[in-house]
Amino acid sequence: MKLVARSLLLFALVLAPVAWAADTAPARAAHPDGAAIASGHSLATQAGMEILGKGGNAFDAAIAVSSTLAVVEPISSGLGGGGFFLLHDAKTGKDVMLDARETSPESATPDRFLDKNGDLDRDRSVNGPWSAGIPGLPAALVKLAREHGKLPLSDSLAPAIRVATDGFPVYARMARGYASRREVMDRYPGTREVYLRNGKPIAEGDIFKQPELAHTLQLLAANGFDGFYRGETGRKLLAGVKQAGGRWTAEELAGYTVKTREPIVFDYRGWKITTASPPSSGGIALASMLQILEPWDLNKMDQAHSTHLVVEAMRRAYRDRTFFLGDPDFVDIPQKVLTSRDYAQGLRATIHPEKATPSDLLSGNPTPLEDDETTHFSIIDSEGNRVGGTQTVNLLYGSGLIPAGTGVLLNNEMDDFALKPGTPNAFGVMGYAANAPAKGKRMLSSMTPTFMENDDKVVVIGTPGGSRIITMVLLGILGYDAGLDAQQVAALPRYHHQWLPDEISAESGAFSPEVARQLQAMGHKVELPGDLAAGGRGSSHVWGNLQTVEWDRRSNVLSGGSDPRNPVGSAEVRKFGKAD
Structure with a gap:
């Protein structure tokens, strides 16, 4: 598992996006040949x-x-x-998000x-x-x-x-x-x-x-x-x-x-990203992180420097999540500002390319990791309709x-x-x-069902994982942009930073000891599994349960990726014939 994970991560970091010439590109399929x-x-x-x-x-x-x-x-x-259910209607081209988040009973006052x-x-x-x-x-x-x-x-x-x-x-x-x-x-x-x-x-x-x-x-x-x-x-x-x-x-x-609700929509390196809107915090955080990162070609960097920049983007987005986000029917969210390129540019300007920004300079209070419960599914049918669904009961049972x-x-x-x-x-x-409770109010969530699409590909992606959902989807998007296929994206090693506590947490196999030392030299605290860091207090566990499907419109081939961390999960492709 560790060797495979490390290989995939290195592949994701060094593989530049595939280029193609518009005048020689094959015709793109109008409908998938199956589901x-x-x-x-x-x-x-x-x-x-x-x-x-x-x-x-x-x-x-x-x-x-x-x-x-x-x-x-x-x-x-x-x-x-x-x-949350993110829907794309192929006939109309319209994307919507169904918000089925639970609501507070009137009796549940603080x-x-x-x-x-x-x-x-x-x-x-x-x-x-x-x-x-x-x-x-x-x-x-x-x-x-x-x-x-x-x-x-x-x-x-x-x-x-x-x-x-x-x-x-x-x-x-x-x-x-x-x-x-x-x-x-x-x-x-x-x-x-x-x-x-x-x-x-x-x-x-x-x-x-x-x-x-x-x-x-x-x-x-x-x-x-x-x-x-x-x-x-x-x-x-x-x-x-x-x-x-x-x-x-x-x-x-x-x-x-x-x-x-209207989804959050923005562009990243030629991809149109459609993702969850409040009361999910995921879409706004994704827009912030990806637009911070866009000018840098992460695929051409060594692992330590690309990770450093991704972590700094995570740090800033999670700080904003804590203070600004809640149920949009009850609070005024500065969504236009938080998802704007100008705001991302300002955040990017505060990132040193060689040094970590101490989180206590972005003042606030600690927010440790959430658990892995929740579940996600991804669907594309033969008409081109698609669904990304993330659902939960919160804690175990x-x-x-x-x-x-x-x-x-x-x-x-x-x-x-x-x-x-x-x-x-x-x-x-x-x-x-x-995010205080009130009658009929919906609690803030990290669930982030997401669509990615460009001229050649359509992707549905999502995962459980509490506050780590957003960063797992982020790494999945970066993996697709690097040229990985659906199953490789589902298997990618994961790391996470959420402003406070001020540390990078990582799965087994995500970083080599040398990359960990390079990150530490930049000023990052790296919470590695004990088998990789001398004296480390981290465990060797893995997290998440990412489920994703991809439609390659050039070859008209569908594929699915089901997280290998979950032995009962599955991805299946079946031909039902093209839509009439």
């Missing part, structure tokens, strides 16, 4: 292909993939969570999350009913079917219902995650009913069936929005939250709406609470708000007034 899907679980990828084979488009397939991930990845996402000493109550902010926002994912699936799909919602949900009914093998990460969260999950009768059947906890290799979740999905399939947010499921959700000590109302549950009879594991996204200004959340991430 490509990459997701975090093979059953979800297969579900999407099944729906495409029945005449559905990328948006129908997205429903199938998303809902199946909600069944097979409860550790990362589910009907009790939310997400004082509810403080203990008797006025400090943040960690247990309440990440566990149980008070940690859960109103879910958005089911409403997004309904909206996708109604406004973008070809097939009835019931058809697109059928694979997820089948998998929930028949079950699937528990994989190692799912079992480990449950073991780490069992103390919390055992608190709630509805959760115990799902995860402790026959008195035994789930174990790797068990066939995990979820009949209550299958029933909830059937009600959603039959009745659309009302099948989840009202009626039987709605009543059970409200009762389960109340029984656990929380407070949701029928009005705010039934009043949830998916927002349609979200809040740990399943309202009895629903099978729906609720999120713990309330912790993504600044519940106490200037106080880190579970991941150490800070926030201030721009």
Whole structure:
């Protein structure tokens, strides 16, 4: 793994973008000759292909993939969570983002999350009913079917219902995650009913069936929005939250709406980048980082100097993220400024080409790394429609609470708000007034589904990884620009800097000892795995679960890349014939 990763990174750094002459370029295909899907679980990828084979488009397939991930990845996402869906309609050429981020209940005022000493109550902010926002994912699936799909919602949900009914093998990460969260999950009768059947906890290799979740999905399939947010499921959700000590109302549950937002769009070295807008912080951060970096040809630099410049761009973008970003329906975000070339030029001028900028010169408070939960999928269909979907329940198994009879594991996204200004959340991430909770407000997110396109190629890319999502997508974009293919991009080694703590964190194999020493000589603190840095306190773990698909319009070849760090993920390409 290390040798492959290092080779890919070196390849990415030295390979200059491929040049071509316009007068000799072959004709570009108008439509892909088939479809490509990459997701975090093979059953979800297969579900999407099944729906495409029945005449559905990328948006129908997205429903199938998303809902199946909600069944097979409860550790990362589910009907009790939310997400962002970046959509491209090939017929109209229009790009939109569906914002299905969870919203704050009216009862969840900041004082509810403080203990008797006025400090943040960690247990309440990440566990149980008070940690859960109103879910958005089911409403997004309904909206996708109604406004973008070809097939009835019931058809697109059928694979997820089948998998929930028949079950699937528990994989190692799912079992480990449950073991780490069992103390919390055992608190709630509805959760115990799902995860402790026959008195035994789930174990790797068990066939995990979820009949209550299958029933909830059937009600959603039959009745659309009302099948989840009202009626039987709605009543059970409200009762389960109340029984656990929380407070949701029928009005705010039934009043949830998916927002349609304009994506962030900008250019980078001949690529048109279309990416997530607020309440995602990812698109603005990407625009800032890439426009800072654009004048430098990173592909012609040695690894230490290219990494130094990328890290300095990361440092500045993450500083702005902390202070300026939140729900655009509640706060004024200086988006035009933060995404402008002039602003990027000003930030670039503060970067020394040979020396690190100490983060304490960009004053603020520390924001350590987030965890790896969340999931992403990428789709291109034979009409040229495409979807990048990133969805989550936040921490491992979200809040740990399943309202009895629903099978729906609720999120713990309330912790993504600044519940106490200037106080880190579970991941150490800070926030201030721009990201404080309020009735109906959406918490800030790092989810960054992204499209890249130029005359010759179209790419969909995204990943889980908390605050590291944005930098992983950044490195993926730089990898594509360097000429890597989809699978090479998915396998690229990763490093990250987020302003504070003032250090570069890196996977095993990302840097050689010599490159690490060169970065340290420039003034960077490099948090390397212990096997690469003498006395290093870092671990040898890897992070992320990047899923990407690519359409080469010159050869009309589709390809997919599924992160090799995730053994149950898959990328599949299948020919369905060209669109008429």
